[in-house]
Amino acid sequence: MKTIFITGMAGMIGFHSAKKFHELGWKVTGLDNFNDYYDVRLKYTREAILNGFGIEIAHTDIQEPDSYEELIKNADVVLHLAAYANPRHSFEEPQHYIDTNITGTQRILEVAEQYDTPVVYASSSCVMHGQPLPWNEHDRPAHQNNAYGWSKRSNECQFMHSKLTRSTGLRFFTVYGPYGRPDMALFKFTDAILEDNALTIYNFGDMKRDFTYVDDIVQGVVIVTDDILKPAKTSDGVCHEIYNIGYGEQVQLMDFVHEIEKNLDRKGRYDMVPAHPADTPETWADTTKLEALGYKPTTPVSEGVREFVSWYKEYYNVN
Numbered sequence: 001m002k003t004i005f006i007t008g009m010a011g012m013i014g015f016h017s018a019k020k021f022h023e024l025g026w027k028v029t030g031l032d033n034f035n036d037y038y039d040v041r042l043k044y045t046r047e048a049i050l051n052g053f054g055i056e057i058a059h060t061d062i063q064e065p066d067s068y069e070e071l072i073k074n075a076d077v078v079l080h081l082a083a084y085a086n087p088r089h090s091f092e093e094p095q096h097y098i099d100t101n102i103t104g105t106q107r108i109l110e111v112a113e114q115y116d117t118p119v120v121y122a123s124s125s126c127v128m129h130g131q132p133l134p135w136n137e138h139d140r141p142a143h144q145n146n147a148y149g150w151s152k153r154s155n156e157c158q159f160m161h162s163k164l165t166r167s168t169g170l171r172f173f174t175v176y177g178p179y180g181r182p183d184m185a186l187f188k189f190t191d192a193i194l195e196d197n198a199l200t201i202y203n204f205g206d207m208k209r210d211f212t213y214v215d216d217i218v219q220g221v222v223i224v225t226d227d228i229l230k231p232a233k234t235s236d237g238v239c240h241e242i243y244n245i246g247y248g249e250q251v252q253l254m255d256f257v258h259e260i261e262k263n264l265d266r267k268g269r270y271d272m273v274p275a276h277p278a279d280t281p282e283t284w285a286d287t288t289k290l291e292a293l294g295y296k297p298t299t300p301v302s303e304g305v306r307e308f309v310s311w312y313k314e315y316y317n318v319n
Helices: 012-023 040-052 069-073 087-092 094-115 147-160 185-194 214-228 253-264 301-315
Strands: 003-007 027-032 077-080 119-124 166-172 198-201 239-245 269-272
Touching (some): 027 040, 077 094, 094 147, 119 147, 119 214, 147 166, 166 214, 185 253
Parallel strands (some): 003 027
């Protein structure tokens, strides 16, 4: 039986990934510090579900390597997802992103280097801000416009130049779905519509995103995790890869909003405001490289939003 150690396992992607690896017959271990950046009750709900599968989450922080060294030592692979997220929030409080995303990741990396445990880690589409669209892995990232973005670019540099034999970074594109983060657009817009509050729409609605449903993200995570355990196709056996992981299509922000309205059968009120300085007008993933490993996203926004709203209504008992 293969063992995977997941950081940030009480987060959305960590939770869904843990369930999938368990279904595939892996032994799943992991940690989370259960910080209160958003409503921690959602994290405890995810934990309770995982506990029901026999998966335990260590309540500790990635900045405390003594608390998880044995878990990495005994793992076949690390899935490193723990991070402070949200580009807009990082614009206001960058120190959190330095401490957790950069320094914390260095602690994880140092332990993984000690045992040469391969690592699949979360990067972000934010690192490609300002590059020609669609974004691919070959254009060199230049200027990230928020602390979250440059913390994730730092992660790529940390792993690319590490002593590890194998690492793989995944540039996630706007992940959404059930048990998602309350600070993200889909959750916030759903809250606002149901509470009859105005939705804050940045850049007056003129934005495009490559929205990626969480099940498609997990599909990609499993593919690269399987791949990283295969012998490297390099003469020295060393391989550090980066992959885009998105749906591969752009969706207008207002079309996304209208899908939420349709599934709630309610019309929202909008507060149209200028662009936020941490935003980029458009994202779009070129997933050709990951597709070569077998990746094939299958969930368009119409289906993904429907699944989220269905979960939201059940979870919050909304009629």
